[in-house]
Amino acid sequence: MKHKCDKCDKPATVHLTEILGGKKIEKHLCEECAAEEGITIKANVPISQLLEDFVLQAAEETETEPEITCDVCGMNFSEFREHGQLGCPNDYEVFSPMLEKMLAQAHGGANQHVGKVPIHADQTQKKQNAILRLRAELKEMITAEQYERAAVLRDQIKEMEAG
């Protein structure tokens, strides 16, 4: 059944069910009216905003902590916060605890690379990543109830771990 918006005559695209005082209340709103009511479909914040939020939050948290400085390039974390650019690859190690939190926010919860491994990285690394990638896919397939594919993946992982 198609609902019209509770407040105006436009088609409702936002449907809510609230339980208030043991009573079930259904709301059907168009997007504009929903926005007016302060109800929005959870939209993802752009990365630049996340970065900024994180930076501000981290600024509060770390204010009392001693500043961490990279011994390779001399970059400290406040400087990174200010410019958004790291100074050298070693910063990823040095700022790791703070970065991991930020990366998880910026990259949908992930803080571990599962993509391509460069040719010159050693074989063990390559294998670990391949297994990691298969595991992530396995997890997804199980959630999606794609059990046939999951079984194939599980075998692949076993084989790789054995070999």
Added chain:
Amino acid sequence: MMKLADLTRQTSEWMRGAGPMHDVVISSRVRLARNLAGMPFLSRCSDEQKTGIVERLRTEILAGGLAKDLFYVDVAAASELDCQLLVERHLISRQHAESDHPRGVAISGDETIALMINEEDHLRMQVLRSGMQLHEAFDEINRIDDALGERVDFSYSDKFGFLTACPTNVGTGLRVSVMMHLPALKLSGEIEKALRGARDMRLAIRGLYGEGTDAIGDIFQISNQITLGLSEERIVEEFTGVVVPEFLRYERAAREALLKHNPTEVDDRIFRSLALLQSARKITAEETMYRLSMVRLGIYIERIKGLDLKATNELFLLAAPAHLQKVHGDEVAEDKLDEVRAEFLRQRLADL
């Protein structure tokens, strides 16, 4: 060997107006961000180190085997106009054009490949193709990355993947984007909803010239933001399997609905735009984009005959400021540009 000056005389591959799904997808682009192992990122490099990076990468890139007829442009030594020309052709980014340290770009003769040295990272490699060709574009960039990876070591960690100056690119360093022409969604007012859907999928939406530009002429660039925790194949697959088919379906349905319910309205917009381009005496680059976008729609739905997509794409480019100046002589005064543009468009569209 090609030179910078030859560019304005040829049509870039991505402008051919061909390729799969070209009624909606203008072009597909992939780029990889890489940094040399054992070197600081650019913000911490001395000028000497920056020059060293340019020399090293330029030599390795031009050593052969990477791609057919690559030519190199020293961006630091190029004029402002030439830099803008490269930006308009999507061969370098605005940031690359405007920074002031040693830098350059290697471009393939057909303009599908552009390898930027010392942009935000030491190396930004891009492949750009017409229509929906993300898989093909990715295969190519991956091949180039492998070939270059045989000769140089890129900064890489087990945990974070390819290390980049800005952590928003870390991991795969892969940015996938499609440029889509969505005039019917815009006309029908459904565009916001469609774009919100894309934002919910954590995709970035930009205008024609990337970062920090608004969408003009109903052309939108949609790209991934997540580069860590997903494999390259997954990132590409999200676009080829989900994002692009969805937009394609919406836009095509919107076109059909418009033609069914408001054919006069649509025709009116198309032919007003065409008439304006054929008779204006002064026109800005921005208005040209918008009007040409309507003309493109007119071509797709076979209202305008005698003009094809390739020719329209060429007009898009040749009417852009740097191209206009380059073709009509470097000395065109800025305030005369709109007049020159109008005259150029009148000539090109006179015989329709």
